[in-house]
Amino acid sequence: MINFKRADHFQIVVPLERLEEARIFYNDIIGLEPIERPKFTSKGYWFNIANIQLHLSTEEAMPRTSRHNAFEITDIASARKHLESNGVEFLEEPVIPGRERFSFIDPFGNRIELLEMI
Numbered sequence: 001m002i003n004f005k006r007a008d009h010f011q012i013v014v015p016l017e018r019l020e021e022a023r024i025f026y027n028d029i030i031g032l033e034p035i036e037r038p039k040f041t042s043k044g045y046w047f048n049i050a051n052i053q054l055h056l057s058t059e060e061a062m063p064r065t066s067r068h069n070a071f072e073i074t075d076i077a078s079a080r081k082h083l084e085s086n087g088v089e090f091l092e093e094p095v096i097p098g099r100e101r102f103s104f105i106d107p108f109g110n111r112i113e114l115l116e117m118i
Helices: 016-029 076-085
Strands: 007-015 031-033 046-048 052-058 069-072 090-091 101-103 111-117
Touching: 007 016, 016 046, 016 052, 076 090, 076 101, 076 111
Parallel strands: 007 052, 069 111
Antiparallel strands: 031 046, 046 052, 090 101, 101 111
16 A cells, blocks of 8 residues: 655646747746746756646647646636636536536647536
């Protein structure tokens, strides 16, 4: 058995030539706080998201899959309106009792779910 303490980080990948565009999307549109990243040979950025790190790195573009990260938030309606106003693509999710949720596709093909407990 593994006793988990907390989530530490998750990773989202983008094509190398779109890395700066991704930094702008996650910092300016999503509103994540940039944090210092160690000096690796690979390029990327790190952000803070509710005391969990988002590691933004690069690799070749891949087809969409059902893989995703999910985040509980406090105001799903406001988040949806904000993302819609920025032209972000949405996916509707099946109903799960006690949760209101949706997914969006970032400009680089990554699927991210937002949910609010109701």
